[in-house]
Amino acid sequence: MNKNIGVCGLDCSKCDCYQATVKDDDSLREKTARKWEKEYSHPGINPEDLNCLGCNSEGPWYEHCFKCSYRLCAKEKNLTSCSQCEDYPCEAIVKFHSQVPGTKENCEAARN
Ligand code: SF4
Numbered sequence: 576m577n578k579n580i581g582v583c584g585l586d587c588s589k590c591d592c593y594q595a596t597v598k599d600d601d602s603l604r605e606k607t608a609r610k611w612e613k614e615y616s617h618p619g620i621n622p623e624d625l626n627c628l629g630c631n632s633e634g635p636w637y638e639h640c641f642k643c644s645y646r647l648c649a650k651e652k653n654l655t656s657c658s659q660c661e662d663y664p665c666e667a668i669v670k671f672h673s674q675v676p677g678t679k680e681n682c683e684a685a686r687n
């Protein structure tokens with residue numbers, strides 16, 4: 576599977592929303608919506624909104640990822656990855672990387 580690394584270092588190609596979009600799979604959309612509702616304590620996710628090809632793609636984007644603070648911060652600096660930032664690693668991204676396995680490694684790899 577090709578990697579599709581988001582601004583923060585997430586591999587969007589591994590995201591269920593990305594997979595549901597690429598495969599146009601409504602049952603995976605439904606399953607993912609219910610899973611995210613529990614994981615993120617965010618009731619009422621509409622499976623029809625789960626369409627995203629990654630935050631560095633030309634779209635579509637999932638609403639939350641489009642508004643993601645790391646993405647907005649990088650965009651303001653005209654960057655597509657935190658790894659390109661002169662302030663990397665800032666406090667916010669250090670915290671995120673400590674919470675989400677693999678993201679730091681993806682950012683470090685992009686820097687080298
Ligand atoms: S940007 Fe899209 S593909 Fe990437 S993690 Fe967010 S929802 Fe998933």
Ligand code: SF4
Nearest residue numbers: 648649657660663665
């Ligand atoms: S300041 Fe932090 S969140 Fe913003 S682009 Fe730089 S590393 Fe990413």
